[in-house]
Amino acid sequence: MTAIQPTGTSTARYGFSxxxxxxxxxxxxxxxxxxxLAVTIAAAIGIAVGVGAQTKAHTADVTNNILGGVAPGLLLxxxxxxxxxxxxxxxGLIRSTFTAAPKRSLVLAAKAAVFxxxxxxxxxxxxxxxxxxxxxxxxxTITGPxxxxxxxxxxxxxxxxxxxxxxxxxxxxxxxxxxxxxxVAVLVGGVYVAGTALVGLSKSAGSYGPVSIVANSLTTTQRxxxxxxxxxxxxxxxxxxxxxxGIGGWLLVRRDA
Amino acid sequence: xxxxxxxxxxxxxTAAVDGxxxxxxxxxxxxxxxxxxxxxxxxxxxxxxxxxxDAGVTRIGGLPYRDLRWPLREVGSMLEARAFHPGRSxxxxxxxxxxxxxxxxxxxxxxxxxxxxxxxxxxxxxxxxLGMAQRLxxxxxxxxxxxxxxxxxxxxGLDPEGIRWIRGLLKSLAGEGRTVFVSSHLIxxxxxxxxxxxxxxxxxxxxxxxxxxxxxxxxxxxEEAFFALTAGSAQYEGTSQRAGPVSTASPRRASxxxxx
Numbered sequence: 001m002t003a004i005q006p007t008g009t010s011t012a013r014y015g016f017s018x019x020x021x022x023x024x025x026x027x028x029x030x031x032x033x034x035x036x037l038a039v040t041i042a043a044a045i046g047i048a049v050g051v052g053a054q055t056k057a058h059t060a061d062v063t064n065n066i067l068g069g070v071a072p073g074l075l076l077x078x079x080x081x082x083x084x085x086x087x088x089x090x091x092g093l094i095r096s097t098f099t100a101a102p103k104r105s106l107v108l109a110a111k112a113a114v115f116x117x118x119x120x121x122x123x124x125x126x127x128x129x130x131x132x133x134x135x136x137x138x139x140x141t142i143t144g145p146x147x148x149x150x151x152x153x154x155x156x157x158x159x160x161x162x163x164x165x166x167x168x169x170x171x172x173x174x175x176x177x178x179x180x181x182x183x184v185a186v187l188v189g190g191v192y193v194a195g196t197a198l199v200g201l202s203k204s205a206g207s208y209g210p211v212s213i214v215a216n217s218l219t220t221t222q223r224x225x226x227x228x229x230x231x232x233x234x235x236x237x238x239x240x241x242x243x244x245x246g247i248g249g250w251l252l253v254r255r256d257a
Numbered sequence: 258x259x260x261x262x263x264x265x266x267x268x269x270x271t272a273a274v275d276g277x278x279x280x281x282x283x284x285x286x287x288x289x290x291x292x293x294x295x296x297x298x299x300x301x302x303x304x305x306x307x308x309x310x311d312a313g314v315t316r317i318g319g320l321p322y323r324d325l326r327w328p329l330r331e332v333g334s335m336l337e338a339r340a341f342h343p344g345r346s347x348x349x350x351x352x353x354x355x356x357x358x359x360x361x362x363x364x365x366x367x368x369x370x371x372x373x374x375x376x377x378x379x380x381x382x383x384x385x386x387l388g389m390a391q392r393l394x395x396x397x398x399x400x401x402x403x404x405x406x407x408x409x410x411x412x413x414g415l416d417p418e419g420i421r422w423i424r425g426l427l428k429s430l431a432g433e434g435r436t437v438f439v440s441s442h443l444i445x446x447x448x449x450x451x452x453x454x455x456x457x458x459x460x461x462x463x464x465x466x467x468x469x470x471x472x473x474x475x476x477x478x479x480e481e482a483f484f485a486l487t488a489g490s491a492q493y494e495g496t497s498q499r500a501g502p503v504s505t506a507s508p509r510r511a512s513x514x515x516x517x
Contacts, residue, residue: 013326014358022357029349030342092340093350095307096397099334100357102306102323256308 019101019110027084027114036080037122040073040163044126047072048134055138063145063152066134067159067219073126074214077119077163078187081170084115085248086180095257104252108175112245116168123163131156151221158218158234165234166191166210168241175248213237258283259304259405259438264313266299266460273299275460277313281438281453283404286431288451288468289440292487296460297440298336301409304438305334317405329358333398334407338390338414340397343383347374347393350382351400360401368396373422387414395423405436412446424450444483448472456483458490 027033047069055062085108088094101107135144145152170187177183195209203226206212216224217233228236259281266274274296281287289297302308304315306322315322317332325331341350351365369375372392377385382393391414398406411427412420427450431437441447447454447468454471456464463486464471471486472479 014328018357018359022353025349025353025356026342026345029345029353032344087342091342092337093342095302095305095336096340096354097357098307099305099322099332100329100354102325102328256302 014101016106016110016113019107020114022097022100023084023107023110023114027118032083033080033118036076037118040076040122041126041129043072043076044069044130045133048130049137052134052137053139055142058142061220061222062135062138062142063131063155064215064220064222066131067127067155068215069130069134070127070159070162070214070219071211073123074163074166074211075188075192077123077167078170078191079184081115081119081167082174082183082187083180084111084171085174086178086183089178090180098257104257105249108171108245108249108252112168112171115171116164119167120161120164123167124157124160126163127156127160130159145221149221154230155219155221158230159214161234162214162218162237165237165241166214169210169237169244172241172244172246172248175252176244208236210237210240258316258318258436259287259407260314260316260319261300261304262314264300264303264315265311266296266303266308267311272460274303274310277457277460277462279455279462279465281436281455283436284431284434285452286427286437286439286450287453287455288447289438289455289457290442290444290447290483291457291463292490293442295457295487295490297442297457298409299460300457301334301336301407301440304407305332305336307336327358327401329354329360329401329403331401331403332405332407333401333403334409335394335398335411336409338387338394340394341382341390344381346379347382347385347396348378350393351396354397355400358401364400364402368399371399372396388416388419391415391419395426403435406430406438408437408439410440410442412441412443420446444480448479456486458487461490463487463490 048066051065051068055065088097097107098104131147138144147153147156169191173183173187177186191210195206195211198209199206199212207216207227213228213233213236216227217230220227220230223229227233262278264274264277265272277296277300289300291297299308303310304317304322317325322328322332347369348365351368352362355362355365366375366378369378372395374389374392374396377389382390385393391411395411398408411423415423427437427439439451451468453467454464455462468479471482474482
């Protein structure tokens with residue numbers, strides 16, 4: 001039997017770019033994607049304006065305070081990342097996806113690449129918009145931090161990257177757990193609660209929690225005593241994302257769909 | 258062509274598919290029939306590479322599913338009626354899957370037209386009735402204009418007009434030389450659609466025969482022959498339904514779940 005092969009593609013086969021296009025169309029065609037991302041940006045800006053207006057002293061890390069609005073958006077991006085995987089299991093679409101593309105680790109790579117890119121772009125928009133809005137709302141008596149200062153620019157850029165990495169942790173957890181409520185519970189538990197609980201045990205252990213990395217390492221301009229340095233924090237988050245995505249990919253290939 | 262050889266799939270101690278071997282040939286509709294729980298859906302998932310068999314191999318056009326170059330252009334499949342995200346439109350659902358196999362966008366509108374969903378293409382698929390959902394699943398299967406079709410219970414949820422439509426569709430696809438493999442627990446439905454039957458019970462092959470041959474057995478009713486064949490392998494049956502003795506001879510021995 002010969003399969004129907006359109007001319008020009010007879011020697012080729014489906015690959016990463018085809019799957020990335022599929023995943024982009026899936027993500028972009030859901031209204032909930034855009035609502036969630038819009039709320040993420042709005043929350044970051046809203047909190048930054050509130051914090052900016054309340055700022056009283058020069059001595060505080062104003063950049064870090066203004067970027068405090070990143071935290072709720074991180075949760076939204078993380079949940080959206082979870083849904084990128086789990087909504088396919090809920091609906092049964094995953095079987096269509098895997099019959100269209102039986103190389104499952106390539107499917108996960110495409111999902112991670114597409115969602116990682118979208119959440120990075122949205123994260124950077126949220127971080128820069130929040131920083132600029134927060135700085136504009138500072139009282140006149142306070143000199144705002146300038147983006148031309150390297151540590152301020154780094155804090156804002158890495159705040160945006162934080163959304164992407166927490167989102168990718170969500171995608172990986174979704175691939176491992178497959179059920180939306182359980183995966184969201186693990187995301188919130190692992191990323192938020194466990195991080196906070198670790199602080200209770202020891203301050204240096206607490207500095208390894210994903211959210212505290214974003215809050216105390218990536219977005220600071222003044223180094224905190226019990227926090228990882230910014231780039232080490234970024235490396236740690238990358239490691240978490242790579243770990244859960246790696247386990248997720250390993251399980252996807254081995255489990256029945 | 259679809260081939261399964263010595264296929265075994267176990268869930269814990271029970272074997273859902275137990276040494277199944279059969280072939281579905283191009284140019285005809287092959288009905289895959291058996292009582293509920295006889296392993297039809299499991300077999301289809303094995304054919305499509307979704308589940309891994311504990312033993313045996315499956316091939317489509319001579320290749321294991323995972324080795325297909327453009328899977329959707331070679332095999333069209335539907336496993337359940339609502340295998341789409343409720344928030345996505347029918348067109349967006351098809352466009353995304355089409356992109357995965359570099360299928361042109363024109364084909365999306367073409368299959369929507371073929372299944373009669375052109376007017377509902379932009380509606381959120383979550384608002385679809387069961388019949389419309391079924392049509393969208395069939396459109397998904399037809400997307401890549403494949404030579405092989407694997408359809409699990411495609412008539413479920415369709416109204417009489419829809420059932421007549423799908424019968425015609427399956428026959429015309431087979432008439433074009435494609436391999437059409439369709440499961441159903443309704444033997445009467447398969448009598449109207451299929452030329453060839455693969456009959457299973459409790460995960461084992463009970464018969465691999467033409468519809469004409471099976472009908473010719475015993476009293477001449479396909480339904481009676483089917484019940485005689487599957488007697489003893491149905492997992493869920495009402496006790497009063499099986500009261501009468503089924504004396505028709507079967508082309509192969511009626512299976513007994515303990516037989517090798």
